[in-house]
Amino acid sequence: MALHLQTLTELAAGLANREFTSVELTEVLLARIAEHNDTLNTFVTVTTDAALAAAARADDALAAGKGGVLNGLPIIHKDIFCTRGIKTSCGSKMLDNFISPYDATVVERMAAAGAVILGKSNMDEFAMGSSNETSYIGPVRNPWNLECSPGGSSGGSSAAVAARIAPAATGTDTGGSIRQPAALTGTVGIKPTYGRVSRYGMIAFASSLDQAGVITRSAEDAARLLGVMAGFDERDSTSIDKPVPDYVASLGDSIKGLRVGIVRQHFDQGLDDECGARVKDAIAVLESLGATTVEVDLPNLDLSVPTYYVVAPAECSSNLSRFDGVRFGHRAENAVDLLDLYCRSRGEGFGDEVKRRIMTGTYVLSAGYYDAYYLKAQKVRQLIADDFKNAFADVDVIAGPTTPTPAFKLGEKVDDPILMYLNDIYTIGANLAGLPAMSVPCGFVDDLPVGLHLVGAHFAEATLLRCAHQYQQQTDWHTACPAAFR
Numbered sequence: 001m002a003l004h005l006q007t008l009t010e011l012a013a014g015l016a017n018r019e020f021t022s023v024e025l026t027e028v029l030l031a032r033i034a035e036h037n038d039t040l041n042t043f044v045t046v047t048t049d050a051a052l053a054a055a056a057r058a059d060d061a062l063a064a065g066k067g068g069v070l071n072g073l074p075i076i077h078k079d080i081f082c083t084r085g086i087k088t089s090c091g092s093k094m095l096d097n098f099i100s101p102y103d104a105t106v107v108e109r110m111a112a113a114g115a116v117i118l119g120k121s122n123m124d125e126f127a128m129g130s131s132n133e134t135s136y137i138g139p140v141r142n143p144w145n146l147e148c149s150p151g152g153s154s155g156g157s158s159a160a161v162a163a164r165i166a167p168a169a170t171g172t173d174t175g176g177s178i179r180q181p182a183a184l185t186g187t188v189g190i191k192p193t194y195g196r197v198s199r200y201g202m203i204a205f206a207s208s209l210d211q212a213g214v215i216t217r218s219a220e221d222a223a224r225l226l227g228v229m230a231g232f233d234e235r236d237s238t239s240i241d242k243p244v245p246d247y248v249a250s251l252g253d254s255i256k257g258l259r260v261g262i263v264r265q266h267f268d269q270g271l272d273d274e275c276g277a278r279v280k281d282a283i284a285v286l287e288s289l290g291a292t293t294v295e296v297d298l299p300n301l302d303l304s305v306p307t308y309y310v311v312a313p314a315e316c317s318s319n320l321s322r323f324d325g326v327r328f329g330h331r332a333e334n335a336v337d338l339l340d341l342y343c344r345s346r347g348e349g350f351g352d353e354v355k356r357r358i359m360t361g362t363y364v365l366s367a368g369y370y371d372a373y374y375l376k377a378q379k380v381r382q383l384i385a386d387d388f389k390n391a392f393a394d395v396d397v398i399a400g401p402t403t404p405t406p407a408f409k410l411g412e413k414v415d416d417p418i419l420m421y422l423n424d425i426y427t428i429g430a431n432l433a434g435l436p437a438m439s440v441p442c443g444f445v446d447d448l449p450v451g452l453h454l455v456g457a458h459f460a461e462a463t464l465l466r467c468a469h470q471y472q473q474q475t476d477w478h479t480a481c482p483a484a485f486r
Contacts, residue, residue, distance in 0.1 A: 003028045005481065008073055008167040008221040015062060015072045022055035022062070022072030026116055029074050032165050033118065036485065040141050042160040044079045045087050046119040054116040061114065070228060071114030076169040078157050079120040080127055081107050081212075082201040090203050091123040091135035091153075094323050094330045094349030104201025105233045106170060106212050113228045118166055121156030125351045126320065127172055127205045129153050130180060130423045133414050134353045141410070142185060143482040144448055148407040151181030151423075157215045158185040163485040168216045168225055172202060174209045175308050176402075176427025179439040182215050183402035183451025186441045186480055188468065189215045190222045193459050194434035195240035197226075198233035206315035207238070209308075209431045218478055219440065219468035223247035226461060242459065250462050251469040256290025258467060261395035265301045266426060272405045275450050278443035279401045282452040285474050286399070286467065296391040296398065300383045304428045305421055307384065310364050310377035311432070316354075317361030323349065356417065385433040392457040397467055401426055402439040402451030426453055436461045440468045441477040449480075 003025050006014065014020055030048055037043050051074065058072035082088050082100035084107075089095045103111070111117070125134040132140040132155030140155040142148040143163040150159040154171030158181035161169050171178040173191035182189025190213050197212040204210060214225045227248065232241040260283065267276055287293060325331040325345025332344035350358070364373035391398060403423060413420040430437035435458060439451035452471070456464045472478050 004032055004164045005486070006167070007217045008224060009218065011073055011167060022058040022116060023052060025072070026051050026055040026074050026118070029118060029166060036163060036165060039146065040143060040159050040163060041138055042122055042140055042156045042163070042165060044089055044091065044120045044122050044137060044156070047086060047117055051116050051118050058114050058116060068113030069224065070110060072116060073114070074116045074118050074166055075110065076118050076121045076157060076160055076166045077107060078154055078169065078171050079123055080172050080203050081170060082203065083107050083117070083120065086120065088120070088203070089136070090126045091137065092125045092349065092351065092354070093136045096136060096330065098329055102201065105198035105235065106202065106229050109228055121154070121160055121169055123156055124153035125354050126203070126316070127153040127174055127177055127210075128316070128353050128357055130176070130420050131408070131410070131413065132156065132181075133410060134351050136351065139410055142407050143485050144186065145407065147409055148448065149184065149410050150407070151184040153177040154189075154215060155181045158182055158187050158189065161185070161187045161215050161217060162482065164481060168214060168221055170212060171215050172210055172212050173431065174206050174312060175431050176424040178213045178215060179402050179427050179437060179451070179453065180424060182439040183453075184407040184449065186449030186477070187215050187217060188219055188222050188438065188440055188478060189213065190226065190438035190461070190464065191430065191436065192226060192230060192461050193436045195238050196436070196459065196461065197229045198236040198239050200233055200235040204319040206312040207319060208315060209312060211431070219465050219472055220248065220251055222438070223251055223465045223469070245462050247462050247465050250466050253466055254290065255286065255467055255470045258286070258291040258397060259395040260286055260291045260293050261296035261391055261398040262293050263296055263298050263301065263398060263400050265298060266400035270404050270425070271401055272445065274445040275401055275403070275405060278445065278450040279452055282442035282471065283399055285471055289470055289474065294395050296395055298387045298391060298429065300380065300387050301429055303380050304384055304432060305425055307377045307380045307432060308428045309360070309421060310373050311381060313357040313361030314365050314374050315361065316357045317365060320354070320358055325349070353417070381432045384429055388429065388433045388435060388455075396456070396460070396463055398455040400453050402453040406445045406448035406450055430455050434458065436464055438464050438468060440471060441480070442475070443477055
């Protein structure tokens with residue numbers, strides 16, 4: 001099999017057996033980037049020289065019988081993770097000239113395990129978007145249909161993995177920004193429990209919601225990467241000091257007796273009928289493997305979108321106040337005074353969606369509106385978290401659709417923020433409750449991929465990965481590759 005078609009796990013075995021070298025593999029993928037990036041616009045930065053140098057070091061380590069669990073394996077980092085000596089732009093003009101002086105913990109741990117970084121992936125500006133259309137360098141295109149969005153905000157990562165430009169990529173998920181693009185591109189995306197993976201060096205959008213994760217081609221690949229990324233980090237005050245299990249070791253365990261919750265509200269109006277049918281077919285496969293289904297109720301689920309779009313903009317307003325044209329990032333020229341510098345730097349540096357969310361967040365935090373909006377949203381957030389807690393008293397996993405429709409056309413929703421926000425209706429709840437969740441390919445509608453959404457209790461990543469892996473042993477949706485990129 002051609003190298004670019006192999007999964008991360010298959011590539012690891014090939015490297016270990018000396019079937020090819022990391023340099024050879026890296027050269028193949030860099031050639032594919034050169035061939036396809038103009039079409040897909042998946043990269044902000046391609047690190048050709050650094051990647052080849054890292055691959056050469058990995059080959060030396062392999063020859064000496066040394067190296068970490070990712071030794072010689074090429075990956076991509078979402079351009080929201082700080083990378084020493086490499087531009088970290090967050091898809092924004094505001095940071096288009098920012099070269100990070102340090103590595104994020106996720107980058108650091110991947111490098112220590114021997115991973116080869118091919119570059120930084122395109123994304124919605126400051127992770128604010130569901131279509132990858134808010135990026136300063138333009139939208140990413142979906143490999144399954146170039147007229148369609150790959151989802152967002154981790155659209156560059158998902159499109160690159162789907163197009164076989166890289167076997168895996170990192171992403172971040174604030175309201176569905178790993179899982180939604182994974183569903184729309186036919187890839188696997190997992191968001192772990194809040195606090196399971198360090199946020200140090202991950203540029204903040206909404207600090208109580210953001211969580212790093214991965215986009216891969218299989219649950220097995222995701223388990224391998226998550227095991228490297230996860231773990232306590234004293235530099236992150238929200239990091240949780242809890243042992244990390246061996247996610248790969250438990251993948252082969254049976255799911256017989258697994259209790260799968262089916263949320264009634266997930267299959268109400270708003271879900272495309274064909275998407276719903278593919279998801280129900282996937283759940284039937286889980287039942288054939290011995291899982292049992294239980295109907296669960298999440299009565300406050302309908303409030304997740306309005307709750308999120310109060311809490312997230314409020315935190316965004318606070319986090320993005322640091323970008324003022326003074327210390328780093330874009331600075332307006334010929335400012336007449338400090339206020340003019342602030343106003344024009346932020347006005348020129350931020351895009352429309354970021355400005356919209358900053359203004360919304362500032363409003364809900366302002367005197368006279370804090371109690372009416374922000375405080376009330378936090379109370380509803382707790383109700384949503386309690387609903388999930390009650391549900392997990394009866395089930396092990398909650399299953400449903402990842403998105404209400406397959407991939408939509410670029411430009412179709414960009415002028416209607418509310419319609420765009422509703423694309424995350426099934427994913428936002430897990431972020432509000434801090435729960436692990438993932439999307440797994442489960443079929444096609446009109447030649448576009450559909451995702452099965454799995455949510456687990458806190459720190460139940462191993463259960464989610466096992467469930468997804470066992471499903472993928474019975475199906476081949478995750479092996480499908482867009483015809484133009486085979």
